[in-house]
Amino acid sequence: MEKLIRKNILNVSPYIAGKPIEETKRQYGLKQVIKLASNENPLGASPKALAAIKKNLSGINRYPDSSGFYLRKRIAKSLGLEHSNIVLGNGSDELIDVIIKTFVEDDENIITADITFLEYEIISKVLGRRVITVPLRYFKYDLESIKRKIDKKTKLIFISNPNNPTGTYVTKYEIEDLLQCLPEDVLLVLDEAYDTFIDVDDFPKGLKYINNKNVLVLKTFSKAYGLAGLRIGYAVAGAKFASYMERVRQPFNVNLLAQAAATAALDDKKFLKRTRKLILKEKNYLYDELSKLGIAYVPSVANFILLDVACDCVGLFKEMLKFGVIVRDMQQYGLKNFIRVTIGTRKENEKFIKVLKIVL
Ligand SMILES: Cc1ncc(COP(=O)(O)O)c(C=O)c1O
Structure with a gap:
């Protein structure tokens, strides 16, 4: 068997x-x-999201908008970006899968921490990609050690910032130092699932880097907006990167109610x-x-x-x-x-x- x-x-x-x-x-x-x-x-859940779900319930005989046009436009507006910078996912979980499938060849490797969001390693392994895990230092991502682990086969680095399950974060100084040393053919994914709860000044805003560095940012509606059960998240990336990810995701990956709820939640x-x-x-x-x-x-x-x-x-x-x-x-x-x-x-x-x- x-x-x-x-x-x-x-x-x-x-x-x-x-x-x-x-x-x-x-x-x-x-x-x-x-x-x-x-x-x-x-x-x-966000009350505005709940109201939008009720309003759109009778429309579920139709497929959702495959391009997620209104939601992507609304997200882009809230971030001061273009809708071409946004890729929607069935939770940010799905986007981890889409990112690996889009960017990492079979013989390339992925670096992350040893104690971090488990899906980076699980999805990489399912897709047959090699994962190098770097021990945390004092419960924090150790970017110095990560830098030393980058080799010719490295394509992607996942950083959960803040890190789940430790709640620690890497500072903007640490990220900028890493970006300076990052080879041109390596991508950095900053997973900011918990960014709404940040109350420190030196937290790096990943969005700042997406248009001039090889940086992708992951966000989700599961935590702060209370929509975990709907499964909706998004990636923010340079338009070219985003367009390739669009080829990889499933055409109807984000359901109709999730699109309506998330669009409304952004006003809440x-x-x-x-x-x-x-x-x-x-x-x-x-x-x-x-x-x-x-x-x-x-x-x-x-x-x-x-x-x-x-x-x-x-x-x-x-x-x-x-x-x-x-x-x-x-x-x-x-x-x-x-x-x-x-x-x-x-x-x-x-x-x-x-x-x-x-x-x-
Ligand atoms: C760091 C991190 N990234 C991504 C996710 C997945 O979130 P989603 O519900 O958007 O798939 C989680 C969920 O716990 C998480 O902790």
Whole structure:
């Protein structure tokens, strides 16, 4: 049987997603479950996006606009760019796949960190591309070591900025230094899934580089806009790069409701502001509570925090499930004593701390 499977696939460990709320309720016979496992928006979805979905529901007998014209135009306007700079994806996950298929030959390699968003490595392996993973340094991407790993076969570097699961970031000085040394035939992908939550001055805005450097930027509506279930993200790239990616993506990769919702969400400044304010405030609440408990954490510029629980993370994760709290154990990332918790509402965060105290 295994003879029928492509060799690359035999070596791929599947992505383990955050445990769903309904499944946890069923398994543990619980009525109330909170999920702080997938860096979703605890305030729900953008109300403007929800209204747009209702308005467009009756249109789903038709295929979506394959070119995503209105959404790309609206995104471009919000970024001060052209719609030819935008490529839409079924979540930014899909765009990782599209980028590799568009730019990386079979015998070329991809560099990323050893502890970062798992999909870079999984998708690369599925597509049969070699991945070089560079250890983090103090929980941060180590750009000096990444530079040393670039060889003749390197085509692409993925940087999650901020990094999932550590919440750390590389500064604009570090990125500019890397760009100076980057060979002309190497692309840098800056994945900015969590950029809305940034509250530091030296964070690099990837968009600044897309028209004069080999830089692609990934963004998503899954986090700040609360549209994770719709699957919609986008890449921002030089128009020429974007046009080749357009050849690779599926023609109807972004569904009709996602296009309508995302277009409306971009007008929902109020929701975005409320989300950002909540995350920044609740991050401080969690920092305080964790410090009181003597639990070490990695300071984060995103909407999640990596905690050193100083015990087996899988055991702790399972114990927390019994109390209706879903977090993410970091076993798959090789951090056996760590969990990642998404910042929730005050009520959710209080419950998380209460349960953590019980199970530790
Ligand atoms: C760094 C990073 N990039 C991309 C994604 C995927 O987001 P999307 O929902 O747009 O596929 C995630 C999701 O957790 C992420 O953490």
